[in-house]
Amino acid sequence: MIRLRNVVKTYRQGRAAVPALQGVSLDVAEGAFVSVMGASGSGKSTMLHLIGGLDVPDSGSISVGGQQLGRLSDDELTLFRRRKIGFVFQFFNLLPTLTAEENVALPLLLDGKSLHEARPRVESLLERVGLGARRCHKPDELSGGEMQRVAIARALVVDPLLVLADEPTGNLDSKTGEEILHLMKETAEQARQTVVMVTHDARAAAYGERIVTLKDGRVVGDLCGEEGERP
């Protein structure tokens, strides 16, 4: 499903070069739920962004669902994100001017569907994340947990191959965080989606069946199966 080979990414800040990823190779099977851990600055978000096609690596190759990302133009990459990837961010990143329903529908709307066409799917997703009654609320009228649910619904609306979540619980209290993780795992299993989730929190990471650890832009740990649970 996901295949990274010797991926290198270096950020330039003025004259200094900041190495974010220094040769990462990784394979993720279809339907897997992978947690990525590591110290702050170890390159977790960078890796996630590269897999999601939000940025391009300096060298190395990335393929997702058999698609070589390096061969895609910006527009093709955009369509790839629109149709194949669902993002969940730490700071929710909902559009403040749109209602919950519209936020969820956004990828479909961008793809040329009307709100009317999108509505059945959007409503069932909002029901599923427990926000059926809050369709018409704007983000500033929702709590953090509710906003993250909306973000999850948005990530799932196109029925993506892959869900990428960057610290989805980082901004929530632990109880709400658990609920969100539960929701993610459950929906991913139902739809047979692959999930890559970055987290700092060991308890959150334990939701994954596999835990990849990064350090200074390199993979330093890769725990699989039952041993991954509650280490």
Added chain:
Amino acid sequence: MIMALRRVSLRHLAAHKLRTLLTLGGIALGVATVVSMRLMHESVSRSYERTVEKIAGKAALEITNGEGGVPEELLAEVRQLPGVGVAAASVQGFVPLPGHGGERLYVFGVDLLADQELRDYQFGAAEAAMDDPLVFLAQPDSIALSAQFLERIGAALEDRLDVLVSSGVRTLTVRASLDVRTGPASLFGGRFAVMDVFAAQRLFGLDKRFTQIDVGLADGAELGAVKAALERRVGGRGIVEEPRARGQTLERLLTSNRYGMTLAAMLAVVVGVYLIFNTMMITVAQREREIGCLRALGMRRGEVLRLVLVEALVLGAVGALGGVPLGYGLARGLSQAFALSLGGMYMMPVDVPEIRLDVVSAAAGVTLGLVGAVAAAIVPARHAVSVHPLEALRPAAARRVPPRAYGRAAAGGVALIAVVAILWMLRDVAPLSRNVNGSLAILGLLIGASLIVPAAVRGFALRVEPLLSRGLGPVGSLATRSIVDHIGRVAITCSAFLVSLAGALAVATWMSSFQRTLSVWMDGVFSNIDLVISSGGRPLSNDTTPLPGDLVAEIAALPEVARVDSVRIARITHEGVPTNLIATDARLWADGVRRLTMLDGTESEAYPRLLAGEAVAVNEAFCARFRKKRGDLVSLPTPSGELRLPITAVYFDPGFGDMGIVLMDRGLYGRLWRDERVSFIEPALRPGADRELVMETIRSRWGKQHALFVVTMEQFRGEADQLLNQTLLVAYPLVVIAIAIALLGVVNSLLASVLDRIREIGVLRAVGATRAQIARSIVIEATIIGLLGGVLAVAVGSVLGYVQVDVLFRGMFGMTVLYRYPTAAALFSLVAALLLAAASGYLPGRQAGRIEIIKALEYE
């Protein structure tokens, strides 16, 4: 404080280079407009003053009387007065040079023996003739030319030179050259000639008259006393003035012109200030978080205030520093056309002005930039101060202005417009002057409209949203949402757009109405005639050479000619202000062949009195300039003494713009001014006569001798129209500048919009919006601003144009102007507003598409 400024403000400005640049550009343009207007006016006035001064030399007083001149015998009388040291007569005027296409020469006829005491002529060193002025004087065709001019036309001493005067083409001989470095010979780019005063008198056909007598004081004489004595002696035969005062006549004439220009410049400034306001408002809004942080970290309110104001000052100063040289360049580029159009309009010998950047103009520009910037920053600064430390740290969406506030502002705007509208409708009874009332109306209208804009923008955006989202999907609705969420910013842009476009439309109305008025007037003037005959540089130019009166009778005697109208247009002085005298055959009015459009008074009463030489008629501009009305006495100095006649009628004649006109019978004029010459001969042909043939006959019989222009009435009108368009051409750069500033505002606002929404754009890109979709949404936003701004501008501009025509013409120039709506200009501005606004969305749109998604997502 300084540290905070350097760190926070300058970094902010540097980080938003494009937007900062646009703001500076806007300020610079506003300042440049004002500076260039000022410089042009100053330099043209100065150039005229210098002309008068150089011609006056050391003379303390001058006796003149317009084109008619002063009687010869006055010179001897003046010389005898106590206190008069030296008195010298001169005859002056421009003459066309038929052999040197388009060149003109200012001929200065002086008494060379007496004049050297007053004026400074440096004759070329090696000229035998000037060793003995008597040799020069003994030959009446002698002329001294500036060395510079000799070189230009490739002539040498003893060469012959043809000049065109009333009696026809005359040949003079160059017998000396003049050094142009000093004295009057340095005027008019060296197009200057000196000859003997009596020879010049004959040349110009001034029978026993001089153009001017210059008086130098005797040692110890007191100016005031001598002036009073001179005035008593001269009586009604001329005007005694100090050269300095004469130099200011152009200045006096220019007041209304200056008012019009100032109005246009003010427009540019208002838009410029708007732009600064716009930028400061955006800057503050964008940095509310930053300011909140600073406040939370212990920055005091006063310090925040100072921070914003100092930032505005820096922007204003830098913008002004760019604007002053820009204005200087603009003035230099336009000065030639400006001087020519003014010189032509007022028939004054205006030298090509030398544009010099004086301290006052530069200071005015800089002050304007600074004051404008600070004034524009006051509201944003107060806004910044009111930011609560905690509130600012909350996300932006939580701080929306309730829509009710926009409704209230709009209601205030409507009320304001209603008040000025009522005031304006009552303008004939209100205790306010027409100008004050009109200015209030214009100001009230603009402010009122600006107050309505936020509600209009909001209403419009909400209304078109369903339409757009149906047609364009989320891209369309995102554009309208962005507008609704940033009403403040969008409204400011829209208002700036509105004000500048409305101003441009008002100028267009002004031009259109002026054209219509002149066209209607010309229909009257040129009715019942077939040909127009004149002589000089070009028909209708200010150097028309009067034709001898005999020619009128000779042309009337042609068998194909049914009747000949003749018109003498002379420049006279009324109360020290150059005024036009039109003398024509009053019998044609009395016989009902020609008619005047009366504004006050009746034809049946006026024509007999004009024919009898008992009264004059004047135009509205004359009444306005000199505060006269029908029945008042007009007093004019003439070579035969003072003329006092009542005004029997006020008639419609905008032919000289805002210059006054005194109309009288040609017989009366000829007697008093001792002048039988005419400026235009206008024959009407018998039915069936072949126009071309008659024109050929006239040309072949008299054409060469008098360098005649014989044209059909239609050709003459065409020429007049062209001249008018040239005069109006000066207004176009202003319109262009106003629109450019408005567009800068739109680009500026959109760039801010991109910044405001950078995170949003990042999210959109992340979840699958293409670059093109993002760019389109920005262009749609721009188009909505342009559409709304354009529609409102056309509405406001139409009213503004109407009011302005009324204020400018009736209030300032005292002219009846026939209003004409500039339909083409209105349609054009509407379409242009849309297209230009959409185009101005392109750059910000592209920028938005290019953002780095990850950085945008992390942007705070």
